[in-house]
Amino acid sequence: MGKVTGFKEHDRLSAPYRDPLERLTDFDEIYTDHDSDRLATQASRCMDCGVPFCQSPDINPLNARSGCPIHNLIPEWNDLVYTGQWEDALHRLHKTNNFPEFTGRVCPAPCEGSCVLGINSPAVTIKNIEMAIIDRGFLEGWVKPNPPSSRTQKHVAIVGSGPAGLAAAAQLNSAGHQITVYEREDRIGGLLMYGIPNMKLDKKEVVNRRVELLRQEGIEFIVNADVGDGTNGTVAVSDIASQTDALLLTTGATVPRDLKIPGRELNGVHFAMDYLTANTKSLLNSDLQDNQYINAEGKDVIVIGGGDTGTDCLGTSLRHRCNSLTNFELFPSPPSK
Ligand SMILES: Cc1cc2nc3c(=O)[nH]c(=O)nc-3n(C[C@H](O)[C@H](O)[C@H](O)COP(=O)(O)OP(=O)(O)OC[C@H]3O[C@@H](n4cnc5c(N)ncnc54)[C@H](O)[C@@H]3O)c2cc1C
Ligand code: SF4
Structure with missing residues (x-):
């Protein structure tokens, strides 16, 4: 002390x-x-x-x-x-x-x-x-690549590059195993990349920096690799399994929670992740110039849910310059102090 x-x-x-x-x-x-x-x-x-x-x-x-x-x-x-x-x-x-x-x-x-x-x-x-x-x-400059001093000749495949997949990759690599991470998205990071918005966690400076470090430590990353049964453009999981000593599935949740209520099918009602993912992708690809995102500019926006995801939608809508913003939350407001 x-x-x-x-x-x-x-x-x-x-x-x-x-x-x-x-x-x-x-x-x-x-x-x-x-x-x-x-x-x-x-x-x-x-x-x-x-x-x-x-x-x-x-x-x-x-x-x-x-x-x-x-x-x-x-x-x-x-x-x-x-x-x-x-x-x-x-x-x-x-x-x-x-x-x-x-x-x-x-x-x-x-x-x-x-x-x-x-x-x-x-x-x-x-x-x-x-x-x-x-x-x-x-x-x-104290954080440097720290590859293992020797290799075990064991190969581990990891499906999904969110924090779970990355942490598993880092640990198993440091134990000397050869690691390949398969990611179906075009960038590594899972929700670190395409869920949490840039204002909370910078993609280029912070997420990519760590991914690059892991790469320098010997981890192989394969993007645009949707692991499945081998049909419809997916990478066959059986092929991966037959070439590796162990296979880890760290694929996250992905499935959104829907609200089956009248009006759900109307235009302009979106899942948060469609909104947030497209925004970050467009931001990184073109600084929001490609129009490949759901733009809340001038819109009256309602966000249902006041957790991390809801908050991220609020912050993104405000940065789009929405006209108005209303947030619905089940729980009472937190105390002001
Ligand atoms: C909008 C939002 C904001 C959040 N904010 C916070 C926060 O501020 N603080 C906090 O602690 N937590 C936050 N969370 C929660 C946190 O992001 C998750 O708990 C965490 O990312 C889960 O990690 P994961 O590695 O299990 O899964 P994910 O991050 O979901 O990663 C899974 C990866 O697997 C890939 N994948 C899935 N299927 C396949 C397949 N068949 N083939 C290849 N790849 C596949 C996906 O594309 C994805 O990249 C937030 C979540 C969301 C949605
Ligand atoms: S509980 Fe709080 S005060 Fe105690 S050791 Fe942890 S940080 Fe320090």
């Missing part, structure tokens, strides 16, 4: 997002630059709890919530950031987390909901600190 009285001396101060009126004019990330001094102060609020509920997914008797599902060593890297040892903090972060630049941006941060300090004071800004550690790691 860096500073014994840090949590008594300092209030929680989250990293600000870009000004709303400015960020609505583009699809760039909403985050601002990291402020190392402020982050060190925030890290000093960590109490290095004897039982750190932040990093414990299963044993949280305080309430029904539980901490980090991948057991991030949170108090350790909080302390290292407080004492200015950023590279060591990066090593501790990578011990449990293949892709902190993704989780630092878009994880819902159950760690903060479980932080013991949160009992009588706002929680430690764990997610901000995580993102700053990995971003600095890339900036300083």
Whole structure:
């Protein structure tokens, strides 16, 4: 624990997002630059709890919530950031987390909901600190391709390149197996690429950077490869299975939840993923110049559902310059504070 009285001396101060009126004019990330001094102060609020509920997914008797599902060593890297040892903090972060630049941006941060300090004071800004550690790691050149020193001559095929497929690929590759990832889309990343919009997770700078690193570590990626029974242009799963020692299916969910209600069939009613995927594809292909997306400009938009997906549709509609926007949500509004 860096500073014994840090949590008594300092209030929680989250990293600000870009000004709303400015960020609505583009699809760039909403985050601002990291402020190392402020982050060190925030890290000093960590109490290095004897039982750190932040990093414990299963044993949280305080309430029904539980901490980090991948057991991030949170108090350790909080302390290292407080004492200015950023590279060591990066090593501790990578011990449990293949892709902190993704989780630092878009994880819902159950760690903060479980932080013991949160009992009588706002929680430690764990997610901000995580993102700053990995971003600095890339900036300083500390994150480098780390291919395995020897190969096992075992070949593993992975179908689907979302976070599940990528994490499996990274782990199995580091154990020395030869990995091929098959993806039916034209870009790697699953919902990291075509679900979560660019303003929350940049595709070129952040997602592609990690995919390139994995490629340099020896992982082979094959896009536009829809794995199926071998008919209708699909790649036969039987062929893949016969050429590999193991086959992983990490294909995600894909199937949307429909609302079977009168009017559902009308023009202008879309599934969120059709809207979000086409928008990101058009953004990356042509900076939205090809008109290959559903444009909400000037429209009165209704978004049904107020979770991550609904929020992403709100943010995208606003950036399209919709005329009005109404969001329906089952649950009551969250408290204002
Ligand atoms: C709009 C949206 C926003 C979200 N925002 C957040 C967020 O902010 N924070 C958060 O923690 N979670 C968020 N999520 C949830 C998160 O994205 C998912 O839980 C996560 O992506 C699931 O990972 P996955 O690898 O299992 O599947 P996916 O990411 O769905 O990846 C599966 C991949 O498999 C490919 N595939 C499927 N079938 C085949 C086939 N037959 N052949 C070849 N490839 C195939 C698909 O094309 C896809 O690329 C969001 C989800 C959505 C939809
Ligand atoms: S629960 Fe909060 S205060 Fe305790 S170790 Fe984790 S981050 Fe630090």
